[in-house]
Amino acid sequence: MTFEVTILGSSSATPIFNRNPTSQLLNCNDKFYLIDCAEGTQQQLIKFGLKASKIDYIFISHLHGDHYFGLIGLLSSLHLNGRIKPLHIFAPKAIQEILELQFKHSDTNLKYELIYFAIDPTKSEVIFENNDVSVQTIILNHRIPCTGFKFTEKKRLRKLLIEKLEQDEIPIELYPLLKRGVDLDLPNGNVIKNIDYTTDSATPKSYAYCSDTLYDSKYFESIRGCDTLYHEATFLHEMIERAKETHHTTALQAAEVAQTVGAKKLLIGHFSSRYKTLVELLDEARTVFPKTELAIEGLTFEI
Amino acid sequence: MTFEVTILGSSSATPIFNRNPTSQLLNCNDKFYLIDCAEGTQQQLIKFGLKASKIDYIFISHLHGDHYFGLIGLLSSLHLNGRIKPLHIFAPKAIQEILELQFKHSDTNLKYELIYFAIDPTKSEVIFENNDVSVQTIILNHRIPCTGFKFTEKKRLRKLLIEKLEQDEIPIELYPLLKRGVDLDLPNGNVIKNIDYTTDSATPKSYAYCSDTLYDSKYFESIRGCDTLYHEATFLHEMIERAKETHHTTALQAAEVAQTVGAKKLLIGHFSSRYKTLVELLDEARTVFPKTELAIEGLTFEI
Numbered sequence: 001m002t003f004e005v006t007i008l009g010s011s012s013a014t015p016i017f018n019r020n021p022t023s024q025l026l027n028c029n030d031k032f033y034l035i036d037c038a039e040g041t042q043q044q045l046i047k048f049g050l051k052a053s054k055i056d057y058i059f060i061s062h063l064h065g066d067h068y069f070g071l072i073g074l075l076s077s078l079h080l081n082g083r084i085k086p087l088h089i090f091a092p093k094a095i096q097e098i099l100e101l102q103f104k105h106s107d108t109n110l111k112y113e114l115i116y117f118a119i120d121p122t123k124s125e126v127i128f129e130n131n132d133v134s135v136q137t138i139i140l141n142h143r144i145p146c147t148g149f150k151f152t153e154k155k156r157l158r159k160l161l162i163e164k165l166e167q168d169e170i171p172i173e174l175y176p177l178l179k180r181g182v183d184l185d186l187p188n189g190n191v192i193k194n195i196d197y198t199t200d201s202a203t204p205k206s207y208a209y210c211s212d213t214l215y216d217s218k219y220f221e222s223i224r225g226c227d228t229l230y231h232e233a234t235f236l237h238e239m240i241e242r243a244k245e246t247h248h249t250t251a252l253q254a255a256e257v258a259q260t261v262g263a264k265k266l267l268i269g270h271f272s273s274r275y276k277t278l279v280e281l282l283d284e285a286r287t288v289f290p291k292t293e294l295a296i297e298g299l300t301f302e303i
Numbered sequence: 304m305t306f307e308v309t310i311l312g313s314s315s316a317t318p319i320f321n322r323n324p325t326s327q328l329l330n331c332n333d334k335f336y337l338i339d340c341a342e343g344t345q346q347q348l349i350k351f352g353l354k355a356s357k358i359d360y361i362f363i364s365h366l367h368g369d370h371y372f373g374l375i376g377l378l379s380s381l382h383l384n385g386r387i388k389p390l391h392i393f394a395p396k397a398i399q400e401i402l403e404l405q406f407k408h409s410d411t412n413l414k415y416e417l418i419y420f421a422i423d424p425t426k427s428e429v430i431f432e433n434n435d436v437s438v439q440t441i442i443l444n445h446r447i448p449c450t451g452f453k454f455t456e457k458k459r460l461r462k463l464l465i466e467k468l469e470q471d472e473i474p475i476e477l478y479p480l481l482k483r484g485v486d487l488d489l490p491n492g493n494v495i496k497n498i499d500y501t502t503d504s505a506t507p508k509s510y511a512y513c514s515d516t517l518y519d520s521k522y523f524e525s526i527r528g529c530d531t532l533y534h535e536a537t538f539l540h541e542m543i544e545r546a547k548e549t550h551h552t553t554a555l556q557a558a559e560v561a562q563t564v565g566a567k568k569l570l571i572g573h574f575s576s577r578y579k580t581l582v583e584l585l586d587e588a589r590t591v592f593p594k595t596e597l598a599i600e601g602l603t604f605e606i
Contacts, residue, residue, distance in 0.1 A: 014380040015346050039376040040343045043318050063408040065379045073342040073372045077317040094408045101404060105366040105397045107447050144410050 001029045001132070003153055003205055003303040005230070005267075007295045008044040009036075012212075012234050012248070012270040013066050020044055020297060021066035022211060022270060024230070025055070026151060029132040034058045034074075035149060035209055041070035042077055048298050052078060057128065059135070060091035061211035062121075062146035068095070072102050079110050086113040090127055090135070092145060093118035121145030124222045138222045140213035142247045148210040150223060151303075156201035158194070165197050207303045208263070212270065214244065215253040220261050228303045229263035230295060232270035233281055239272075251281040255288035269295035304332045304435070306456055306508055308533070309603040310572065311347040312339075315515075315537050315551070316369050319576040323347055323600060324369035325514060327533070328358070329454060332435040337361045337377075338452060338512055344373035345380055351601050355381060360431065362438070363394035364514035365424075365449035371398070375405050382413050389416040393430055393438070395448060396421035424448035427525045441525045443516035445550045451513040453526060454606075459504035461497070468500050510606045511566070515573065517547065518556040523564050531606045532566035533598060535573035536584055542575075554584040558591035572598035 004027050009020035021038030025045070032054045034041070045052050052074060060068045068091070078087070089095065096116045103110065117127060119137060122145075128135040131154060138148030157179040165175070170192060174184060184192040208226040213219070223229060234248035243250050249257075251268055258266035266289050271278055278294050285292040293301065307330050312323035324341030328348070335357045337344070348355050355377060363371050371394070381390070392398065399419045406413065420430060422440060425448075431438040434457060441451030460482040468478070473495060477487060487495040511526040513534045526532060537551035546553050552560075554571055561569035569592050574581055581597050588595040596604065 013383050015349060017349050020346070039373060040346050043323070043343050043346075046318060046320050063405075065376055065405070065409055069372075069376045069379075069405075070342060073368055076368045076372075080316050092408070094404075098404055098408065101397075101401055102366075102368070102372075105395070105401065105447075106368055144408075 001153065001156060001202075003028050003207070004300050005035075005207060005228075005303065006048065006050065006300040007267075007269065007297055008041055008048070009038050010269045010271055010294070010296045011066070012232070012272050014273055015040065016273040018297070019271070019273075021069075023070065024209070024295075025050055026207065028151065028153065031056060031130075031132060033133075033135075033151070036061055036067040036211060037069075037071040037074060038066050039069040039073075042074045044297065053081065053083060055087070056085070057088045058090070059149050060089070060095060061140075061148060061209075062142060062144055063092050063094060063098075064142075064144065064212065067211060071095070072099055075099065075110070075114070076106075076108065079108065079112065083112045086115055088115045088117065088128075090117045090119055092121065119147055121147050124219075136222065138208065138210060138219050140210060140219055141216040142212045142214065146212050148208065148213070148219070148223075150206055150208045150226060152206040153204035155204050158198035159201055161197050161199065168197075170197065205303045210257075212247065213249060214247045215249050215257065217260075220257065223257075223263070224261045226261065226263050228265045228267060228301065229258050229261065230267040230269065231257055233268035233285060234270050234272050236275075236280060236284055251284040252288060255285040255292060258289045258292070263289075264291065265301075266292040267295035267301060268292060304456065304459060304505075306331050306510070306606040307603050308338075308510060308531075308570075308606065309351065309353065310570075310598045310600055311344055311351070312341050313572045313574055313597070313599045314369070315535070315573040315575050317576055318343065321600070322574070322576075324372075325573055326373065327512070327598075328353055329510065331454065331456065334359060334433075334435060336436075336438075336454070339364055339370040339514060340372075340374040340377055341369050342372040342376070345377045347600065356384065356386060358390070359388070360391045361393070362452050363392070363398060364443070364451060364512075365445060365447055366395050366397060366401075367445075367447065367515065370514060374398070375402055378402065378413070378417070379409075379411065382411065382415065386415045389418055391418045391420065391431075393420045393422055395424065422450055424450050427522075439525065441511065441513060441522050443513060443522055444519040445515045445517065449515055451511065451516070451522070451526075453509055453511045453529060455509040456507035458507050461501035462504055464500050464502065471500075473500065508606045513560075515550065516552060517550045518552050518560065520563075523560065526560075526566070527564045529564065529566050531568045531570060531604065532561050532564065533570040533572065534560055536571035536588060537573050537575050539578075539583060539587055554587040555591060558588040558595060561592045561595070566592075567594065568604075569595040570598035570604060571595060
C-alpha cells in the first residue's frame, strides 16, 4: 500500500524565494490528505503535477496564516473547476466562519459540500478513520491552540501464498476468509490451517506531523514509536531563546524529540526565512538523530 | 517621472502553470501602488525582485478571490517583517471585516496601522490624491460590485533651462518660483519672463485599470483619452456567450473599448485557464487595436 508524503512548503511565517509556507500532501492507498494549506498551496500542487481534485480530506493544525491562508483559494478553485464530491475539513472551529464570510462576499455558492469537523485542541483523540488510516490529534504547545496529526495505517489483510493454494487446489471462494486469518474446518473433515496458506501483512506504519510547537514533553506520548516524524525546526539551537519566545523548536530539539520517542525517521521543516541555506539545520539535527532529512518542496518521502 | 506598471498576474479565476491570478504593481514617481492582490502576490513580488515593504497604497477592485485572496498573507508578512509605517487600503467595505476576523483568530496585533477606505461602487469619484497622482474609480459591470481605477499623474512643475539661467546670472533663489510658471518683476525694474527660462513639463499621463467587467458603454466616459488602458480579455470572441454569462469581456471587445475611448495603448489580461497559449487572444485584439500587448507576469510597461 502506498503511504507517502510530498512536501509543498518548508518555510515558516513568510515565503522566501523558492520556499513556500507549510503544506504537505499525504497519499495513503491512493487517497489524498492535505495537511495544512499555506498561501500558494494550489500553485505548489500545480508546480509538482499533483491533482487538487483528488484531495478529499484537509487537516489544518492552527490558524496562523502560514498554515491556512491558501485554503480559501484552493476551495474556490475546486468549485470553479467543477468539483461535486464532498470535501472534509478538520480544523479549528473558527475556520468555518472565516471561509463562509469570504464565500458570502464573493457571492459563491459552492457546488460541492464542505463537511467541517471542529478540532478540540484540548484533547488528543481519533478524529477520522476509514479502511486505510486513522488520524489522531496531537496537542502541541504554541502561541494559539495548535494540534498535530498522527496518521496510522490500518492493519492490512494477510497475504495469500497463491502458489501453495493452487497446488493444494484450495477453492478460490475461500480466499477472502483466509485473508482475514480464519482457520477453516471443511464439511469433508479437512482442516485448512491459515498459517499454511498466508503470511502476515506488513506492520502498519505511522506518520506524526508536529507543525508548530515549543519543545514540550507533554506531547511525546502521543507520537511514541511513530515510523516517520515530521517536526518543525524553525531555528538553529543558538537561537534557543528566540525559539522559546515564539513557541518554536530548534533543529537540535526536533532531533531530541525523534530520539526520545523512538521514531525511525525524522523530517524537519518550517525553517525561518533567516536561513538562506539549510545544511546547518540538517547537520545540527543529525548530531543527535542521524536519520534526519530536510522536508523541502517537491520531495516525497515513503513513510 | 517614473510612471510604469509591472504585471504580477495574468490569469482569471484560478492559477495555472506559470500564470497567477490578478495583481499589478504601479510605480509612480517611486511610490508604489498595488492594484488587486490575488493569492500568491507576495510570492510574485519576491520572484520579480520587488519589495513589498515599499507599497503604501493597495487598491482592490472587488471581492472575487482571484483579486484579493493574497491580501491577508501580504499584510501578515509585512507585519512579521517589521513594518511600522501605515498602509492604506482602498477596497469594498467588507474587506475590513474579512481581514480583522483572520487577525483575531491568529491573535495578530499589527505593528502598523491599516487605514481603510470603503469604496462606493455606485459612483465614479476621486478616492485618493497626492502630489504625484490622483485615483478615480471606474464603475464596472460585474456579477458583484466592482470598480476599476484610473491613475492620473499630476501636472509637473515647468522645466528650468539651466544653461540660460546661469548665462543671465539669474539668482538661484528664484528657481522655485520659475518652476511654478511665475513671471518676476524685480525691485531693480528688470522683468524675468518665465517663458524665456523654462519649458513646459511633459503632459500628465493616465492609466486606466478595468479588472472584471461585461462590455458596457456606461464606463467608457470615465476612461476616455487614457494613455494606457488595461482591460480584461478573459475569452476569445468565439466565447462571447460565455463572456456575457460570466460578466466578462472578449479580446475583441477589449480592443473595441480601447479604440472607442481613444486609448494610446492597450494591455490585455485576466485570461481564462482554457488558453494554454495567448497568441490568439493578442492577434484577435490587434485586428481592431494594433497597439495591444499581453499583460503577462514579470513585464513592466511604461505608461
